[in-house]
Amino acid sequence: MPPITLCFLQSSRSIRTAWLLEELSLDYDVKFSDRMADGRASQEDRDAVGTAMGKFPTIKDGDDVVMESGAITQYLCEKYDKLHRLIPSDPAARIKALEWLHAAEATFALHSLAIVYARWYYPKEAPAEGLAQMEASMSKNVENDFGWLEGELEKSSGGFLVGKEVTVADVMMQFGVRFIFEKELGTKRDRWPRTEEWLKRCEECEAYKRAVKKTGHVFS
Numbered sequence: 001m002p003p004i005t006l007c008f009l010q011s012s013r014s015i016r017t018a019w020l021l022e023e024l025s026l027d028y029d030v031k032f033s034d035r036m037a038d039g040r041a042s043q044e045d046r047d048a049v050g051t052a053m054g055k056f057p058t059i060k061d062g063d064d065v066v067m068e069s070g071a072i073t074q075y076l077c078e079k080y081d082k083l084h085r086l087i088p089s090d091p092a093a094r095i096k097a098l099e100w101l102h103a104a105e106a107t108f109a110l111h112s113l114a115i116v117y118a119r120w121y122y123p124k125e126a127p128a129e130g131l132a133q134m135e136a137s138m139s140k141n142v143e144n145d146f147g148w149l150e151g152e153l154e155k156s157s158g159g160f161l162v163g164k165e166v167t168v169a170d171v172m173m174q175f176g177v178r179f180i181f182e183k184e185l186g187t188k189r190d191r192w193p194r195t196e197e198w199l200k201r202c203e204e205c206e207a208y209k210r211a212v213k214k215t216g217h218v219f220s
């Protein structure tokens with residue numbers, strides 16, 4: 001079997017897939033793209049991804065080309081996680097893992113990126129209080145999301161989102177939470193001590209550290 005190719009963009013969700021590939025001990029090559037001055041990948045690199053969206057992460061596994069970090073996660077687990085370690089087979093644990101897998105994009109990214117776009121696109125000549133009011137309104141969603149996350153970590157018996165071992169829940173959620181904390185999108189890290197501890201625990205995992213080393217991932 002030729003190795004899987006991971007189309008990886010610096011400082012992006014691509015770290016989720018690299019971490020997962022390491023958790024699954026799969027052989028993979030990294031096709032690395034850097035961000036240009038405008039924060040995007042170059043047009044050439046986006047074209048080279050070979051999908052209609054040209055987004056990162058995308059993987060190539062034989063004839064299969066998969067985009068969307070959540071779909072990639074599900075695809076890799078269904079195909080390679082024969083022991084159901086990353087998506088547990090216990091029904092209650094499986095539901096929890098799938099909730100987080102989807103919440104990473106459909107809830108946390110949705111609400112926090114609304115603030116990023118407001119910061120990008122709010123007219124420079126408009127009064128600054130207008131943007132502050134928009135952010136304050138949109139922060140309510142983010143605060144609500146973190147209330148859920150902190151509450152689940154308080155109830156969790158292990159150190160991770162679904163018990164004592166890493167699952168897709170942690171692999172999908174870590175990047176977005178780190179992003180929200182670093183950019184202070186609608187909340188501040190000191191409000192969520194359990195979440196901060198969990199984030200550190202994720203980033204101390206050997207597989208996560210291997211993924212960072214192999215890809216050169218940095219947060220910026």
Ligand SMILES: N[C@@H](CCC(=O)N[C@@H](CS)C(=O)NCC(=O)O)C(=O)O
Binds near residue numbers: 012069070105
């Ligand atoms: N929902 C998608 C989002 C993919 C996405 O927007 N990726 C960003 C990086 S985090 C990207 O490719 N940006 C590069 C560009 O648009 O030039 C996923 O979860 O994979």
